[in-house]
Amino acid sequence: MSKVREWLTAYGFIAPAMIAILLISVYPLVFGVSIAFTDMSVFNYLSHGYKFIGFANFSEMLTDPETWILTYRTVIWTVINVFLHVSLGIAFAMLLSKPWLKLKPIFRLILILPWAIPSFISIQVWHAMFNEQFGAINQLLTMIGFHAIPWLTSPTWAFLAVIITNVWLGVPFMMLIALGGLNSIPEEIQEAAYVDGASPWQTTRYIILPLLLRTMVPAIVLGIIWTFNKFDVIYLITQGGPQTVVTLAGHQKVMGATDLLITKIYKTAFQYPNSWGAASALGYLVFLVLLAMSLLNLQIQNFVKE
Amino acid sequence: MARVYLEQVWKKFGNVEAVKDLTLEVNDGEFFVLLGPSGCGKTTTLRMIAGLEDVTKGTIFIGDRVVNDVHPKDRDIAMVFQNYALYPHMSVYDNISFGLKLRGLAKDDIKARVDEVASWLGLSELLNRRPRELSGGQRQRVALARALVRQPKVFLMDEPLSNLDAKLRTQARGELLRLHKDFPTTTIYVTHDQVEAMTLGDRVAVMMDGSLQQVDNPQMLYLYPSNQFVAGFVGTPPMNFVEVSILNENGQVYLQHGTVKLPVTNDMAVMLKEYSKDKAMLGIRPQDVHLADETRDIENNDWILHCESDVAERLGTETYVHFTIDDFELVGRVSAVRSVTMGAAYDVYVDLSGAHVFDSQTGVRVCSGTSPERMESRLGLKDTTHVQDSSAN
Numbered sequence: 001m002s003k004v005r006e007w008l009t010a011y012g013f014i015a016p017a018m019i020a021i022l023l024i025s026v027y028p029l030v031f032g033v034s035i036a037f038t039d040m041s042v043f044n045y046l047s048h049g050y051k052f053i054g055f056a057n058f059s060e061m062l063t064d065p066e067t068w069i070l071t072y073r074t075v076i077w078t079v080i081n082v083f084l085h086v087s088l089g090i091a092f093a094m095l096l097s098k099p100w101l102k103l104k105p106i107f108r109l110i111l112i113l114p115w116a117i118p119s120f121i122s123i124q125v126w127h128a129m130f131n132e133q134f135g136a137i138n139q140l141l142t143m144i145g146f147h148a149i150p151w152l153t154s155p156t157w158a159f160l161a162v163i164i165t166n167v168w169l170g171v172p173f174m175m176l177i178a179l180g181g182l183n184s185i186p187e188e189i190q191e192a193a194y195v196d197g198a199s200p201w202q203t204t205r206y207i208i209l210p211l212l213l214r215t216m217v218p219a220i221v222l223g224i225i226w227t228f229n230k231f232d233v234i235y236l237i238t239q240g241g242p243q244t245v246v247t248l249a250g251h252q253k254v255m256g257a258t259d260l261l262i263t264k265i266y267k268t269a270f271q272y273p274n275s276w277g278a279a280s281a282l283g284y285l286v287f288l289v290l291l292a293m294s295l296l297n298l299q300i301q302n303f304v305k306e
Numbered sequence: 307m308a309r310v311y312l313e314q315v316w317k318k319f320g321n322v323e324a325v326k327d328l329t330l331e332v333n334d335g336e337f338f339v340l341l342g343p344s345g346c347g348k349t350t351t352l353r354m355i356a357g358l359e360d361v362t363k364g365t366i367f368i369g370d371r372v373v374n375d376v377h378p379k380d381r382d383i384a385m386v387f388q389n390y391a392l393y394p395h396m397s398v399y400d401n402i403s404f405g406l407k408l409r410g411l412a413k414d415d416i417k418a419r420v421d422e423v424a425s426w427l428g429l430s431e432l433l434n435r436r437p438r439e440l441s442g443g444q445r446q447r448v449a450l451a452r453a454l455v456r457q458p459k460v461f462l463m464d465e466p467l468s469n470l471d472a473k474l475r476t477q478a479r480g481e482l483l484r485l486h487k488d489f490p491t492t493t494i495y496v497t498h499d500q501v502e503a504m505t506l507g508d509r510v511a512v513m514m515d516g517s518l519q520q521v522d523n524p525q526m527l528y529l530y531p532s533n534q535f536v537a538g539f540v541g542t543p544p545m546n547f548v549e550v551s552i553l554n555e556n557g558q559v560y561l562q563h564g565t566v567k568l569p570v571t572n573d574m575a576v577m578l579k580e581y582s583k584d585k586a587m588l589g590i591r592p593q594d595v596h597l598a599d600e601t602r603d604i605e606n607n608d609w610i611l612h613c614e615s616d617v618a619e620r621l622g623t624e625t626y627v628h629f630t631i632d633d634f635e636l637v638g639r640v641s642a643v644r645s646v647t648m649g650a651a652y653d654v655y656v657d658l659s660g661a662h663v664f665d666s667q668t669g670v671r672v673c674s675g676t677s678p679e680r681m682e683s684r685l686g687l688k689d690t691t692h693v694q695d696s697s698a699n
Contacts, residue, residue, distance in 0.1 A: 188391035191358050194378040195385040195462075196405035196452070206404070210395050 036280035043274065050277075057281035065248035066255050066264075067285070074228060074260045077163070081227045084167045086220055089174025090212065094204075096175075097182050115172035123236040126165040130237065152237070155244045155257030162258050166233045174216070174223065181215035182208070221297040225290055234263045261286050308369035308459040308492055309334045310355060315364030317350050317516075324350045326516040328364070335490040339507035341497060343539070347516035348496045349464055355494060356385050356462050368460060379408075384453035385462040389469065390445045392437040398424075398448050399433040405456045423455045427481075443474045447481075454489065461493040467502060479505055500540050504528070512536045530662075530678055534669035537589050537662060543626050546595070548634045549666065550588045552578055561588055561663070564632040569608050571659050573680060577673035578663065586672060587664040592626060594660040595638030598653035605659060611636075613654045618646045629654055 036057055040050040061067050092111055096104060114122060129136045130151035138148040151161045185208060193203040213220075234240055240256030240263045247253075256263070261282060269279035310332040317325040325347040332338040340348040353359040355366060357378035366373050373381050384405075392401050399420060406416045424430045427447045437445055446466060453461055467475045467482075479502060486493060486506075497503055503510045504524040512519040512527065512535075520532040531537035537545045550561040559575040561568050570578060578586075598610050613629035613636065620642065627646050629636045638654060640646060659675040676684075 186389070186391065188387045188389055189393060191356075191378070192385070192387060192391035192393070192452075193404070194358070195356055195381075195383060196456070197379045197408045198404075199377075199379060202408060207393060214395065 032280050032283065035276055036284055038277045040276045041274045042270075042276070045276070053277070057275075057277045061278065061281050061285065065251065066246075066253055067282070069246060069248065069255070070259060070261050070264050071285070071289075074262075077159075077230075077260055078224055078227045080163055081166050081170060081230075082220065082223050084163075085170040085174045085223055085227075086178075086216065088167070088171045089176075090178045090209075090216075092171065092175045093178035093182055094208075096179060111175055112172045114168055115176075119169055120232055120236060122169065123165060123233055126161075126168070127237045130161050153242050155242060158238050158242055158258050162233050162237050165237060166227070166230060169233065170223065170227070174219065177216055177219040178212060181212045184215060185211050217297070217300055221293065221300075224293055228290060228293075229262050229286070230260070231262050231266065234258055234260055235266070240264070240267065309367075310338075310460055310492060310494065311367040312351070312355070313365040313367070315351070315354065315366060316362045317347070317354060317359060318362045324516050325354070328513075328516075328518055330511060330518065330521065332492060332494055335492055337486050337493045337495065337506055337508045339495045339497060339503040339510045340513060341500060341503040341507075341510050341539075342513035342519075343498055345515075346513040348498075348513050350516075351513070352385075352462050352464055352494060352496045355460070356383055357381050382459045383462055384456050384458040384460075386446075386449045386453050386464065386466040388465045390437075390449040390466075392445060392448055392452075394437050397434050397436060398429060398440070401437065401448055402429075402433075402451045402455050405452065419455050420451075423451045427451050427454075442470055443478065446470060446478060450485070454485070457491075459492065461491050463493065463495045465497055466495075468497075468499070475502075482506060500542070504540070512539060514539075529681065530671070530674060532671055534587060534589065534664040534671075537664070537671070541591060541593075543592050543637050543639075545662075546590045546592065546636050547664075548588050548590075548636075550586055550663075552581065552584050552586055554579065561586075563588075563634065566611060566631060568656070568658060569606065571675045573677040574658070574661075574663065574673050574675055576677075581672055583665070585666050587666050587669070589662040589664060590636070590656055590658070591660055592637045592639045594657040595629070595636055596655045596657070597638075597640055597644065598655040600641060600644065601655045604655055605657065609656050609658055611654050611656060613652055615646050615648055615650055615652055618648065 037052055037054060038050045039053050039056075044050045095101065096108055096111070101107070128134075132138060132148055132150055132152065135151065137151070142148055149157055151157050189207060189211075190203055193207045194200075198206065238256070238258040240259035242257050243254055244257045245252055245254055256267075259267070265279045265282045265286070268274075268282060269276050310330075312328055312330040315325060315328045316323065328347075328351060330351075340351060342348045350359060354361050355368070357373065357376060361374050368381060368383070393404065396404065402420045402423065403416045406419065411419075420433070421430070424433055427450060429444070429447055429451055432440065432444060432448075437448065440448065446469070449466065467478050470478055483506060495502075495506060504527075507524055509521060509523050510527050511521045514535050520527060520536045522530075522532075527536065527540055531540060534547065538547065548563050550563045553560040553562055553567070559570045559578045561570060598604065604610070611631055613631045615627050616630050616635070617628040618640075619626040619628075622642060624642050625640045625644070625646060627638050627640050629638060629652065636654065636656070646652075657675075661675040663672045663674075664670065665672055
């Protein structure tokens, strides 16, 4: 009897937390999964006219070449962005921690600023700067004798434009993490390397960078997840456009040149074809990729700790 | 191997003069200790030799080469840091071999040298470990191995034993001595611990406030400190100091403080008769303060004082007793078998033959109870006491 009472008391205490987790975390997850197996859309949701269609959404998704183009592009987008975030962040952090640098607080402030401004504002500013006719970038380029660049109308340039914007947005975060990491490396270790016969470059290459990257692993993984799901930059600058014709396995298909998986999910759900089921299936593809990344992260962290 | 020579070296941090006009010669193969309290400039001096600090003024030679503007990597030195500064992401093997890899040695040569040094320092079983898997003593040996394996011209050591516990420190001190005997490389060793300095150093340089106080072998440093600072810094417990008046009565010289009036030794009298001032500082080592009834050879009965015991510090092998006479305190070393009652009166024998007289203003030693010449004939010692080594170059 007392065993049962004990049991009840214990679960009584954890019940509020369990209910909260069930409501905020587990229920949406399960609901999301269940949508992916239906043809639910904005047209049939209220009338309950949707029905269970098995794996149809998934098989359609997996056989559509666009899915693979988008996945490939999202991976490229993530690799380029995170690589530039991390390398530029480290470079700036190293410059900022040089003892000979004057006016450090001012430089630090300027470098952190992109992070402090609400991102949709700075993205809108970039959008305006990329305007082919009136944008500041093209004005500057034509002034010094170059041709205007079709930033938003050429597929390649548009992809470059969204990358430039996102790199600008993401560097400050990595720089801050790198600054913290650099401060945590004792100066004695660098001096020991000098005395051991290492040049400043070799010291950076063999001592500082490996130690710094270790402290940055969690931030880099976070950066990968954020970048993989980066929605606002694409949506506010190109809306996934410009539209372009892609020929894949003999099929011609019109798709956005800068669409990523995440913008495609949005479009699938809220624009044509307004299919929540298909969007949910795509969402689970993203979820699986990121889950794999997180597991890999755990492995890396364990490895780094050793 | 090489000698290291510092010529009128200055180091300023802003307005702070960390090292002032330092001239030092460290001989080839010598174990040379820089000793002083924290903030005396000894570590700064070492870091200038390593090239980790710029020299504000003056010249530093390693061998015959001026190294003022040479990067640390090109000085052919090895340094053991206070916190060891091991590379945390590398195994013990990689830590030790890093310097050799940078020099482009062949893999087999590197392995042979690392294995040799590792077996020498008892690290062979630990080569695959990371630094954080090692104890403090093991880390310290890895730091030593990293320095040894390079076979540099000069070893620089910055308080390498200060992070070890007392027992390990004594053991490591022995290992360092053995090491230097087997690899007689020029070694410059920084410490604030006078016991380390005395036990390890062929010669010891004492520094204070950025200035060199004395360079000498440990025994001369102890027997003939050049000034009051060195006298007080070297020796445990520290030397007793008391302000005295110099009296000259009927050809006999006395040192007086309050009711205490002590006749000086002949060697002191010779010097004090020519000394122009009538006040001075008398320095007596606790080793020269004994209980009168314990002392077999009392040289002069006038050196027996009536004191009161105040505090007794028992060390096991001996007891430090703080005696008071009038307004001054005198610390003496008493045999441990003797029980000392607090507040009781004792007859204390103060052996002035080991005492020193210092100038009250400058602190410079004026004379000693036994002149260096007499000590030399007694012990076969040579007085090399000098404030700065001017024999260089």
